[in-house]
Amino acid sequence: MSAVAAVNLKARSLRIGGLELDNPIFIAPMAGITDRPFRDLARELGAGLTCTEMTAAAAVVRAPEDAIDRIIDLGVGEHPVAAQLVGCDPQMMADAAQICVERGADIVDVNLGCPVPKVVRLGSGAALARQIGETARVLEAMVQAVPVPVTAKMRLGWDSGTINAPELCRALEGVGVAAVTIHGRTRAQRYTGLADWEQIARVKEAVDHIPVLGSGDVRSPSRVADRIQQGVVDGVVIARGMLGDWNLLAQTVHQLKFGNPGPEPTFEERLWLARRHWNAVVRHHGERRGVRLSRKFVVWAVKGCSGAARLRARVGDLYTLADLEELFEEVRSAGEAPEGWHRPDFTSGEG
Numbered sequence: 376m377s378a379v380a381a382v383n384l385k386a387r388s389l390r391i392g393g394l395e396l397d398n399p400i401f402i403a404p405m406a407g408i409t410d411r412p413f414r415d416l417a418r419e420l421g422a423g424l425t426c427t428e429m430t431a432a433a434a435v436v437r438a439p440e441d442a443i444d445r446i447i448d449l450g451v452g453e454h455p456v457a458a459q460l461v462g463c464d465p466q467m468m469a470d471a472a473q474i475c476v477e478r479g480a481d482i483v484d485v486n487l488g489c490p491v492p493k494v495v496r497l498g499s500g501a502a503l504a505r506q507i508g509e510t511a512r513v514l515e516a517m518v519q520a521v522p523v524p525v526t527a528k529m530r531l532g533w534d535s536g537t538i539n540a541p542e543l544c545r546a547l548e549g550v551g552v553a554a555v556t557i558h559g560r561t562r563a564q565r566y567t568g569l570a571d572w573e574q575i576a577r578v579k580e581a582v583d584h585i586p587v588l589g590s591g592d593v594r595s596p597s598r599v600a601d602r603i604q605q606g607v608v609d610g611v612v613i614a615r616g617m618l619g620d621w622n623l624l625a626q627t628v629h630q631l632k633f634g635n636p637g638p639e640p641t642f643e644e645r646l647w648l649a650r651r652h653w654n655a656v657v658r659h660h661g662e663r664r665g666v667r668l669s670r671k672f673v674v675w676a677v678k679g680c681s682g683a684a685r686l687r688a689r690v691g692d693l694y695t696l697a698d699l700e701e702l703f704e705e706v707r708s709a710g711e712a713p714e715g716w717h718r719p720d721f722t723s724g725e726g
């Protein structure tokens with residue numbers, strides 16, 4: 376087999392514990408974004424794995440039986456999918472992990488990177504990751520409680536003076552965690568500055584055998600392929616780069632499999648994908664809630680069309696599917712901005 380064929384074959388799959396994933400391009404967990412319609416479209420466009428938004432373990436464990444499906448909301452036949460939990464109590468996290476698996480999760484992921492005050496004040500998210508022994512105890516309890524792989528997603532450290540991801544990941548590997556995702560920023564950075572992929576590479580060097588996925592500023596299919604093929608990471612998770620740009624995912628998967636990103640989508644093609652997503656959101660959540668939830672996606676999709684500012688200003692007035700369709704037709708006839716389409720910026724989040 377030629378070296379190129381060998382690289383492409385390797386690029387096509389990634390094993391996490393006993394789970395063989397089609398490819399190592401994953402969708403990042405994003406609160407308020409990666410609900411079931413988002414994950415379904417991402418899977419259809421080729422994501423190797425999708426992940427739920429983070430869910431508090433306490434909310435899962437304490438939910439009445441009839442409310443759990445709303446909280447975790449995994450579809451029948453939705454595979455492969457990871458459910459992400461946040462919390463810091465070993466027993467609570469283990470119990471919540473079991474419930475996620477009963478509901479169909481193929482992987483249970485733990486959020487060790489959430490920077491928001493309401494989470495770190497409780498000792499969870501990025502605050503838990505500061506305490507390596509404590510974090511390992513939580514993850515170990517979960518590994519022992521469920522038959523599926525348990526994974527973790529974290530930042531480099533709390534701040535630039537306390538980078539601990541390599542040490543933390545070694546400890547997690549030691550208690551049976553099956554893969555780690557590193558967001559290449561510190562908690563102090565939140566979502567500012569550039570992700571540091573050299574620091575992410577140090578984690579890869581620090582662990583023995585578990586896959587390391589990188590997160591942060593994933594926007595270029597060819598850079599993703601370089602990083603995977605050079606062994607900097609085993610895979611990547613796409614986050615803000617996909618907001619308003621569904622094609623980034625499809626192009627990245629294509630790049631990895633075939634060595635090129637495939638044809639550049641037209642403005643119309645981008646727009647039709649966005650519309651498919653809005654429609655799925657409305658079908659899943661009902662018209663009233665679905666249209667409200669779609670508004671932010673519409674804002675991102677509209678960027679880069681002629682007269683975007685005027686069309687964006689109307690998003691707050693969208694209430695029905697008919698309103699959405701009307702705006703879609705207007706955006707379509709407005710066409711691409713003369714300066715071309717550009718990826719939207721987005722600067723907040725929970726991981």
Ligand SMILES: Cc1cc2nc3c(=O)[nH]c(=O)nc-3n(C[C@H](O)[C@H](O)[C@H](O)COP(=O)(O)O)c2cc1C
Pocket residue numbers: 403404405406407408428429459486487488489528558570590591592593613614615616721722723724725726
């Ligand atoms: C709106 C938003 C919500 C997020 N929610 C989560 C979350 O629930 N769990 C998590 O681990 N990370 C979360 N993140 C972090 C992303 O998964 C990702 O690691 C981060 O955005 C860095 O990647 P990027 O620079 O490519 O956006 C969130 C990010 C954003 C922008």
